[in-house]
Amino acid sequence: MSANVDTIPLVHMISDTPSETVFACASSVEAHMEDFLSKAGLPSNLLDAVRYSVLAGGKRLRPVLTLLSCDAVGGRRADAMNAAAAMELIHAFSLVHDDLPAMDDDCLRRGQPTLHVHAGEAMAILAGDAMMSLAFELVSGAHGDDKARCSAVTVELARGTTSMIGGQVYDTLGGFPDGMGDRERLELIHRNKTGALIRVACRIGGICGEADAKQLDALTRYGEAVGLMFQIVDDLLDVTQSSEHLGKTAGKDETAGKLTFPSTIGLERSQAEVQRLLEVAREAVAPLGEPAGGLQELAGYLAVRTK
Amino acid sequence: MSANVDTIPLVHMISDTPSETVFACASSVEAHMEDFLSKAGLPSNLLDAVRYSVLAGGKRLRPVLTLLSCDAVGGRRADAMNAAAAMELIHAFSLVHDDLPAMDDDCLRRGQPTLHVHAGEAMAILAGDAMMSLAFELVSGAHGDDKARCSAVTVELARGTTSMIGGQVYDTLGGFPDGMGDRERLELIHRNKTGALIRVACRIGGICGEADAKQLDALTRYGEAVGLMFQIVDDLLDVTQSSEHLGKTAGKDETAGKLTFPSTIGLERSQAEVQRLLEVAREAVAPLGEPAGGLQELAGYLAVRTK
Numbered sequence: 001m002s003a004n005v006d007t008i009p010l011v012h013m014i015s016d017t018p019s020e021t022v023f024a025c026a027s028s029v030e031a032h033m034e035d036f037l038s039k040a041g042l043p044s045n046l047l048d049a050v051r052y053s054v055l056a057g058g059k060r061l062r063p064v065l066t067l068l069s070c071d072a073v074g075g076r077r078a079d080a081m082n083a084a085a086a087m088e089l090i091h092a093f094s095l096v097h098d099d100l101p102a103m104d105d106d107c108l109r110r111g112q113p114t115l116h117v118h119a120g121e122a123m124a125i126l127a128g129d130a131m132m133s134l135a136f137e138l139v140s141g142a143h144g145d146d147k148a149r150c151s152a153v154t155v156e157l158a159r160g161t162t163s164m165i166g167g168q169v170y171d172t173l174g175g176f177p178d179g180m181g182d183r184e185r186l187e188l189i190h191r192n193k194t195g196a197l198i199r200v201a202c203r204i205g206g207i208c209g210e211a212d213a214k215q216l217d218a219l220t221r222y223g224e225a226v227g228l229m230f231q232i233v234d235d236l237l238d239v240t241q242s243s244e245h246l247g248k249t250a251g252k253d254e255t256a257g258k259l260t261f262p263s264t265i266g267l268e269r270s271q272a273e274v275q276r277l278l279e280v281a282r283e284a285v286a287p288l289g290e291p292a293g294g295l296q297e298l299a300g301y302l303a304v305r306t307k
Numbered sequence: 308m309s310a311n312v313d314t315i316p317l318v319h320m321i322s323d324t325p326s327e328t329v330f331a332c333a334s335s336v337e338a339h340m341e342d343f344l345s346k347a348g349l350p351s352n353l354l355d356a357v358r359y360s361v362l363a364g365g366k367r368l369r370p371v372l373t374l375l376s377c378d379a380v381g382g383r384r385a386d387a388m389n390a391a392a393a394m395e396l397i398h399a400f401s402l403v404h405d406d407l408p409a410m411d412d413d414c415l416r417r418g419q420p421t422l423h424v425h426a427g428e429a430m431a432i433l434a435g436d437a438m439m440s441l442a443f444e445l446v447s448g449a450h451g452d453d454k455a456r457c458s459a460v461t462v463e464l465a466r467g468t469t470s471m472i473g474g475q476v477y478d479t480l481g482g483f484p485d486g487m488g489d490r491e492r493l494e495l496i497h498r499n500k501t502g503a504l505i506r507v508a509c510r511i512g513g514i515c516g517e518a519d520a521k522q523l524d525a526l527t528r529y530g531e532a533v534g535l536m537f538q539i540v541d542d543l544l545d546v547t548q549s550s551e552h553l554g555k556t557a558g559k560d561e562t563a564g565k566l567t568f569p570s571t572i573g574l575e576r577s578q579a580e581v582q583r584l585l586e587v588a589r590e591a592v593a594p595l596g597e598p599a600g601g602l603q604e605l606a607g608y609l610a611v612r613t614k
Contacts, residue, residue, distance in 0.1 A: 041470075122410050129404060161443075173350075
């Protein structure tokens with residue numbers, strides 16, 4: 001059987017349930033985070049708050065991308081585990097802070113009360129902060145990874161996190177360069193707010209798997225396409241699905257008057273853009289062959305997910 | 308003239324104005340931060356907010372400790388400049404978040420309106436977050452430093468930041484281990500909230516200056532003594548000085564019913580503890596000789612500072 005991507009059954013690629021492989025790799029990251037957090041020496045109430053936010057479910061998209069990207073370049077998952085856990089901590093921190101009353105003021109996340117509702121606003125601010133510093137400890141080299149690789153991963157993680165925060169600023173507070181139209185602004189928001197961390201999740205997985213320049217470039221292009229696609233699907237779900245189904249408040253973007261793909265280019269063109277980006281993502285990692293099968297499958301799932 | 312610490316004039320050691328040497332090294336860190344921030348690609352409003360918080364003055368104690376610790380082990384200041392700037396960014400982030408309405412709800416800092424008063428609460432949360440990720444970029448190795456050293460510095464910075472956040476949790480939300488008395492709780496708060504980052508500032512300076520194990524141990528003991536001393540002096544100033552003089556709200560600890568050294572062991576014993584810790588700090592770095600003159604002088608200033 002050839003290693004060509006076309007041998008992967010299409011039915012897997014467009015399934016709206018990720019396969020067991022994807023689930024299995026998410027649970028290994030959860031176990032790793034659980035172990036790391038229990039040894040981090042946090043005050044008991046802070047540990048509870050971090051665990052509440054981090055271990056309460058979610059798709060684990062970013063750490064899964066990291067592990068699958070490591071697979072895709074023939075690396076060992078064990079070498080990417082700290083980086084994968086760090087990706088999820090950064091993502092979880094951003095959700096906790098974005099949900100705060102002064103920000104999106106949201107009370108529901110992953111089907112549970114948001115952290116500031118559960119543990120108070122001061123704790124939500126501090127637990128979010130701690131998740132970020134814990135993430136940087138994970139990739140710092142404190143836990144036995146190769147030092148030069150840790151440095152490269154830390155560069156990616158730091159820049160990705162700053163870009164994500166910048167994206168949230170654009171989305172909620174403006175600060176755009178002069179003369180940008182709505183479509184340009186929308187892409188700038190998404191490229192930073194969601195895209196940067198998804199791109200970095202893929203690159204970090206590649207770096208941990210000792211990708212060469214060509215492989216890293218393929219993962220980068222995959223991550224960029226999947227990142228933008230993810231956000232367009234998110235915008236579409238916000239319009240088309242219920243809060244109960246999503247486990248978070250639906251219809252929020254419209255209420256808040258936010259720039260979204262459906263509001264800027266319409267539902268149909270948004271859906272077409274998802275299909276186009278899926279193709280870009282699949283083609284980007286096609287040269288990596290069979291080891292990139294996980295990434296192929298995940299992209300397909302992300303294009304048709306309903307939550 | 309011998310390199311013995313006793314040759315440094317005592318009048319310098321107990322001056323309440325830091326010498327020109329200390330001022331000069333603070334301004335080099337400011338210039339370095341200014342340059343780094345201007346190239347960080349932040350949205351314009353986020354850049355303004357970060358600059359407002361970071362470049363509005365302050366003692367620059369932590370970066371100065373980093374540079375003087377590098378001096379003390381015979382290192383080159385240029386090798387510690389990124390780490391010094393990172394220390395200040397972490398400190399500034401913690402002030403911005405601690406001042407938030409849901410936390411200490413403070414409106415005055417360094418003689419200016421706090422960031423959430425100046426730019427709104429959402430921006431204060433996001434700018435604080437960005438300062439942390441920018442700090443980790445600075446020490447990541449993205450800016451030409453030795454990779455193995457960057458890894459060691461990142462470990463210290465990440466753990467110090469997490470400890471600082473834990474200290475703020477203890478101080479404002481509890482979460483203490485069972486069975487601790489007031490004095491033990493107070494030391495736990497201070498060792499984490501202020502002490503951890505000051506200790507790390509010294510250790511990082513040593514690491515950047517290629518300290519050997521004995522030198523790093525001396526800097527660690529110095530940092531621990533100075534860190535606790537700094538906080539006791541802070542507690543004393545909160546009782547004895549005006550808001551106008553401090554450039555931040557005075558008398559706050561008592562109003563908030565916080566555990567402080569004066570409230571736990573009394574004014575006189577607090578002052579005696581400052582003197583004792585000054586001696587511990589001076590003795591710790593005495594074996595490093597003349598290169599540790601800056602640290603000797605700084606410790607003396609910190610014991611008698613009035614703001």
